[in-house]
Amino acid sequence: MAREITYAEAIKEAMSEEMRRDENVFFIGEDIGLYCGAFGVSKGMVQEFGEERVIDAPISETAQMGVAIGAAITGMRPIIELMFSDFMAVCYDQIINQAAKMHYMFGGKVNVPLVLRLPAGGGTGAAAQHSQSLENMYCHVPGLKVVAPSTPYDAKGLLKTAIRDNNPVVFVESKLLYRKAKGEVPEEEYTIPLGVADVKREGTDLVIITYSRCVQMALQVAEKLEKEGKSIEVLDLRSLVPLDTEAIIKSVKKCKKVVVMHEAVEFGGFGGEIVSTITGSDAFFYLDAPIKRVGSMACPMPFNPKLENEALPNVARLEATVREIL
Amino acid sequence: MATAIFMPKNGMAMEEGVLVRWLVKEGDVVEQDQPIMEIETDKITMEDIAPAAGTILALYAKDGDTIPVLETMGWIGEPGEKVEAPNAAPAGPTTPEAAAESVGAPSEVLMSFPPEEEAPKAAPNADGVILATPYAKKLAADKGIDLANVTPTGKHGEIVGADVENAPTGPKATPVAKNIAAANGIDLGTVEGSGFNGKITKADVMGTMHQAAPAPVVVDEEGVEARVKMSGMRKTIAQRMTQSYFENPVVTQNVSADVTALLALRAKINEGKEKADRISINDFVMKACAIAVSEHPLVRTIIDGDELVTMKATNVGMAVGSEGGLIVPVIKNADMLSLSKLSAQAKDLATRARNGGLKMDEYTGSTFTVSNMGMYEVDSFSPIINQPNCAIMGVCRVRDELALVDGEVVVKKMMGLSLTFDHRILDGVTAAQFELRIKQLLENPMDILL
Numbered sequence: 001m002a003r004e005i006t007y008a009e010a011i012k013e014a015m016s017e018e019m020r021r022d023e024n025v026f027f028i029g030e031d032i033g034l035y036c037g038a039f040g041v042s043k044g045m046v047q048e049f050g051e052e053r054v055i056d057a058p059i060s061e062t063a064q065m066g067v068a069i070g071a072a073i074t075g076m077r078p079i080i081e082l083m084f085s086d087f088m089a090v091c092y093d094q095i096i097n098q099a100a101k102m103h104y105m106f107g108g109k110v111n112v113p114l115v116l117r118l119p120a121g122g123g124t125g126a127a128a129q130h131s132q133s134l135e136n137m138y139c140h141v142p143g144l145k146v147v148a149p150s151t152p153y154d155a156k157g158l159l160k161t162a163i164r165d166n167n168p169v170v171f172v173e174s175k176l177l178y179r180k181a182k183g184e185v186p187e188e189e190y191t192i193p194l195g196v197a198d199v200k201r202e203g204t205d206l207v208i209i210t211y212s213r214c215v216q217m218a219l220q221v222a223e224k225l226e227k228e229g230k231s232i233e234v235l236d237l238r239s240l241v242p243l244d245t246e247a248i249i250k251s252v253k254k255c256k257k258v259v260v261m262h263e264a265v266e267f268g269g270f271g272g273e274i275v276s277t278i279t280g281s282d283a284f285f286y287l288d289a290p291i292k293r294v295g296s297m298a299c300p301m302p303f304n305p306k307l308e309n310e311a312l313p314n315v316a317r318l319e320a321t322v323r324e325i326l
Numbered sequence: 327m328a329t330a331i332f333m334p335k336n337g338m339a340m341e342e343g344v345l346v347r348w349l350v351k352e353g354d355v356v357e358q359d360q361p362i363m364e365i366e367t368d369k370i371t372m373e374d375i376a377p378a379a380g381t382i383l384a385l386y387a388k389d390g391d392t393i394p395v396l397e398t399m400g401w402i403g404e405p406g407e408k409v410e411a412p413n414a415a416p417a418g419p420t421t422p423e424a425a426a427e428s429v430g431a432p433s434e435v436l437m438s439f440p441p442e443e444e445a446p447k448a449a450p451n452a453d454g455v456i457l458a459t460p461y462a463k464k465l466a467a468d469k470g471i472d473l474a475n476v477t478p479t480g481k482h483g484e485i486v487g488a489d490v491e492n493a494p495t496g497p498k499a500t501p502v503a504k505n506i507a508a509a510n511g512i513d514l515g516t517v518e519g520s521g522f523n524g525k526i527t528k529a530d531v532m533g534t535m536h537q538a539a540p541a542p543v544v545v546d547e548e549g550v551e552a553r554v555k556m557s558g559m560r561k562t563i564a565q566r567m568t569q570s571y572f573e574n575p576v577v578t579q580n581v582s583a584d585v586t587a588l589l590a591l592r593a594k595i596n597e598g599k600e601k602a603d604r605i606s607i608n609d610f611v612m613k614a615c616a617i618a619v620s621e622h623p624l625v626r627t628i629i630d631g632d633e634l635v636t637m638k639a640t641n642v643g644m645a646v647g648s649e650g651g652l653i654v655p656v657i658k659n660a661d662m663l664s665l666s667k668l669s670a671q672a673k674d675l676a677t678r679a680r681n682g683g684l685k686m687d688e689y690t691g692s693t694f695t696v697s698n699m700g701m702y703e704v705d706s707f708s709p710i711i712n713q714p715n716c717a718i719m720g721v722c723r724v725r726d727e728l729a730l731v732d733g734e735v736v737v738k739k740m741m742g743l744s745l746t747f748d749h750r751i752l753d754g755v756t757a758a759q760f761e762l763r764i765k766q767l768l769e770n771p772m773d774i775l776l
Contacts, residue, residue, distance in 0.1 A: 256461050256487060288461040288487040289480075324481075 002186045008041045008178035010152035010185050011117070014159035015042070015079055017189070019049055022077060025163060028055040028064055029081030029117075038083045039119055039178050061087045065094035065116075072114040073102060077163060084130045085118035085172065088137075099168040100143030111166040115159070121213060121263050122312050123176045128300035131308070133212075133264035138170040139240050139273070145194055146240040148172040150215035152183040154238055157192030165194065174213040174263075181216070195242030199251065203233030206326055207255040209248060209274055211237040214261045214294075214313060221319045230326060240270055245277050252283040257325050258291045263313060266295025289325035294318050328403030329378035331385075335395035336367055336686055343367050345399065347389040354382045356402065358477075359494060359504065363399075367686075370562045379492055381405045457484035465490040472525070475499070499526035506531045532682040559651040570713045577754065578708035578720075578746045581761055585724055586739040588771040602673070607741075608644070608698050609669040611721050613774050614767035616642050616660035616668075619694045622760045626693045627751050628714040634751065643692030643712060644672060646679040654712055655679045656692040665775060696721060700741070709746050716751045719764070720744035741768065 005013070019025045026049075031037060033046040033056040046054040057064045061082055068078035082088055088095060099112050122131030138144045145167055149155040155173070162169040174181075200215055201222050208218040215236045222232035235251045237244065252258055258278060260271040271293045278284065278291065297311045333343045346364040350356055361373040362382075385400040387393055401409040456473045458466070462485045466473050469490065476493040478485040499507070499514050503526045507514050519526035547553065556564065588610055596604040619625050620640040627636045640661040643654040655675035660668055678684050695712040698721040709720040722742030729738045743764065747757045767774050 284460050285464040286461050288459045 002184040004182050005152055005185050006179055007149075007152045007155050007173070007181040007183075008039060010156035010183075011041055011159055011173065012043065012045065013185070014156045014163070016045060016048065018077075018160055018163040019045075019053060022163075024075060025077040025079065026053040026055065026071070027079045027081070028057050028068060030057055030059060030064075030083045032056060032081055037081060039175060041081070041178065061090040062094065065091040065099070068114045068116075069094055069099050069102075069112060072099075072112045072168075073110045077113045077115075079115045079117060079163065081117045081119070083119065084126070085120035085134055086129050086132045088116075088118065088134065095138070095144070095168075095170075096141050100141050103167065104143060112168045113166045115162045115165075115169050115171050117159075117171045117173060119175045119178075120172050121174045121176060122296075122301045122308060123213075125303065125305055125308065126175075126301075127303040131301035133172075133262070133296070135170070135172045135240060136264055136268070136270045139270055143168070144241065145169040146172065147194060147238065148174075148212040148240060149238055150174075150177070150181070150200070150212050150236050152181060152185050154192060154198065154236070156185055157190050158194065158238060161191045161194055164191070169194070172212060177213055177216075192238070194239045195244055196238065197244035197247035198236045198238055199233060199247070200236045201232065201234040203231040204255060205231045206257040206259065206322060207233040207235055207251040208259045208261055208318070208322070209235045209237065209251070210261040211240065213263055214318075217313070217315045217318055218261060220315050221322055224319065225322065225326070232322065237274075243273075243277070245281070248274060248277055249281050249283040252278050253286045256286050256288040258287070258289075259294060259318070259322050259325070260291060261294040261313060261318060264295055265298050266293050266313075267298040269293070269295050271295055292321045292325055294321050328383055328401045328407050328409045329380070330398045331362065331377065331400040331402060332398050333365065333393040333395050334374055340367055340395055340686065342392050342394045345387045345389060345391045345393060346371060348385055348387075349373070350376075350382050350385075352382050352385055352400075356380065356382060357494065358492070367690075370558070371565060372558060372562075376402060378402050383407060383409050457482065458490075459484060459486050461487040462490045466493075474525075499531075503528045503531045557651070559653075563651050566713065567710055570711050573713070574711055575749045576708075576711060576746050577749050577757070578744055579754070579757060579761055580706050580742060580744050581765055582740045582742055583765040583768040584738050585741045585768055585771075588768055588774075589724070589739050591771045603666075605665060605669045606672075607700065607724070608696070608721065609665060609672060610768065610771060610774055611698065611719070611741075611764075612642055612644060612657065612660060612672060612696055613663075613665050613668055614764050615694060615696055615719050616640050616657075616663075617767060617774065618760055618763040620661035621763065622756070624752055624756055625717055625747075625760055627716055629748075629750060637693045639691075639693060641691050641693045643689075643695040643715075644676070645695060645697040645709075645712070646676050648680045653679050653684065653689055654692060654695055655684055655689050658691070695719070700724065704742075706742055707744055709744065711746055711748060717745060717747035717757070717760075720746065 015027060027042065027045065029037065032042045033051060033054055036043040042054065064080050068080045071078050095116065099114065102110050102112050120133050120135065124131065135146055135148060138146045145165065147158050147162055147169060149158050159171060162171050201219055203222060208222070210218050215234060218234040222234055225232050233251055233255050235247060260274045262269055262271055264270060275291050275293070294313045294317055296313060299311055302308045302311055344366040346366050348363050350362045356362060356376045356379065358379040359375045362376045363374050364371060365374050380402040381404065383401040383403050387399040393399060403409065457478065457480070458473050465487055466476065471490055471493050473485055476485050476489050479489050480486045499519065504514065506528060507517065514526055517526050517530050520530050521527040592605055592607065592610065619642065623636045626640065627634050639659055641656050641658045642660040643656045645652060645654050657663070657668060657671050657675065663671070675684070675688060692712060692715060695715050695718045697709045697718060699707060700721050700723045703723050705722055707720050707722070709718045711718050722744060724739050724741045727738050727740045728735055743761060745757060745761045
């Protein structure tokens with residue numbers, strides 16, 4: 001039986017189900033207890049699981065990561081919520097040099113089965129230090145898996161898989177999707193494997209390859225252009241590491257024109273990796289137009305809402321870009 | 327945007343053409359360059375090609391209609407697209423005016439050069455590279471298509487996949503070569519290309535037209551050695567000859583002219599001249615005919631409905647045979663030219679007629695025609711009138727005849743003349759008077775020079 005729930009509810013369900021299923025799973029973060037987290041994701045969790053397993057941490061990302069990594073290597077399965085993904089910079093060393101490397105450095109004798117949940121992205125008027133999409137920085141570090149779901153269904157299924165994974169998984173959530181994204185989610189147990197992209201909409205004339213919040217924008221543009229007889233495919237990567245290169249190549253070969261989109265800053269963004277995946281494969285020979293990218297402008301996120309909207313990728317810019325090569 | 331189909335202007339003098347028949351109907355989907363209609367100019371019948379790919383949206387003209395050049399006869403475009411009413415000026419890049427400009431320039435026209443309104447082909451950019459998407463390149467490689475033959479539609483002038491998909495397959499050939507081949511019914515597969523990478527050039531196609539008969543097709547048919555499609559030129563000749571033969575009640579009158587004095591005079595004139603500057607017997611005959619035609623208005627007369635129309639100019643055509651067929655270049659106002667000028671023009675036109683370098687203006691507009699078979703030892707023949715002319719002079723060989731002059735046996739050089747005339751316009755007596763005038767001029771060659 002499927003019912004409609006929000007993205008935030010789907011994430012809470014995934015955490016709760018896994019905590020019920022496995023007593024080694026625990027949850028740590030700032031204000032995640034009685035306050036339910038900055039975005040209300042963990043509503044009711046502390047009441048169900050108690051303060052031992054839903055731990056309100058002091059304002060120290062370094063401490064939270066340190067606790068989580070230490071617990072993980074001793075057999076626990078911690079979930080860390082950094083209030084804003086931007087704060088990962090504070091605990092960068094723990095993520096990059098410890099969590100990502102330990103399994104390798106100790107010759108496979110140690111696993112670091114933790115999930116780092118990151119409320120990311122802009123559009124909330126939270127200004128330059130609370131609006132970034134920094135997933136590309138994790139993608140660059142071998143040893144980390146990076147997931148970025150766009151729907152409640154995907155968020156729940158992927159988060160459950162991430163919690164069960166024996167490696168550190170960076171789980172990028174879109175702040176704007178928490179309440180806005182609603183969708184059917186089965187009540188029955190299900191998981192979604194990492195590294196499998198999902199065609200959110202079939203098309204033949206052009207494929208928009210994207211993930212997270214931008215999937216919704218891509219679908220809007222596809223729907224609009226359908227009225228003009230254009231068939232736009234929307235490929236939701238869902239997980240960036242591992243990356244479903246086969247799905248990318250398949251879609252490109254079919255559609256022959258590509259727009260790559262993400263909310264992260266376009267320059268140096270993960271989109272470049274997607275483009276490179278295409279041009280380095282035999283999909284290159286199927287390209288019938290230059291590949292275009294849509295992302296945030298290369299500037300600190302403005303606080304002014306109008307400027308913020310301009311700096312972020314939006315539907316109008318995506319549509320214009322699609323039309324450029326369609 | 328829809329593309330207009332219009333009556334092509336195939337030469338400066340062409341003002342209208344006849345739509346013989348449509349080869350397509352409304353609603354048909356056509357490829358660019360696909361033959362869509364058969365049209366007839368005053369000289370030839372030819373197929374004309376679709377200026378664009380698409381659906382035939384409208385065909386205004388009807389089979390048999392005479393249509394002024396550049397007038398819109400129909401439209402090609404997307405199904406459902408709105409097109410302008412008949413006679414409205416077409417819009418878009420393929421305007422008749424633009425096309426007219428391209429054909430108005432003195433292009434070399436032998437028989438039928440369709441207007442070069444074909445979309446511009448891919449041109450290398452400043453770096454010498456033909457812009458094409460990877461997919462277009464892959465498709466072109468798979469299909470064996472030369473990107474240089476593909477019309478780009480990309481926003482930056484690049485060839486995209488669809489352009490290659492829409493590109494005509496077949497031998498590599500320049501657009502002009504393709505047009506000439508299509509208009510004259512030549513299969514490019516039979517033409518050997520001499521251009522870059524074996525590309526077929528205009529010269530290659532022209533060479534095929536003029537030197538070689540179409541390659542015979544070996545057929546499995548009892549008693550048949552070969553079955554060959556008629557070339558466009560052969561078709562034109564066949565049609566025009568048949569038309570002339572069956573439409574005109576003709577009479578051929580044979581006379582002989584004593585050209586002993588003419589040959590002597592010619593020898594004198596040619597003394598010390600370079601071969602290229604020498605006056606031929608045919609030049610004398612042409613000039614004599616021109617003088618006689620100018621003096622006999624009825625010979626310059628044609629039938630138009632129930633009216634007789636007398637033309638002002640004495641334009642004398644001369645039949646030139648080549649292996650490709652027959653063509654009649656015309657010496658305009660031949661009666662007013664000196665013998666040497668006429669001779670020079672005749673040489674130039676004959677040479678270019680044989681190698682296919684005539685402009686359309688140069689083989690149309692004759693009022694009288696001379697067909698010289700003298701060099702082939704023909705004693706007498708009945709030439710077929712080159713319509714819409716009223717008469718044609720067949721020139722036969724010069725024979726030695728014995729004659730008695732003052733009781734002495736002398737040798738005379740006798741030239742046979744076979745005049746075929748349209749008995750609707752000329753009666754026997756008038757024709758005889760005209761022919762006698764020519765005989766008189768040839769026998770008194772100084773009169774030709776005066």
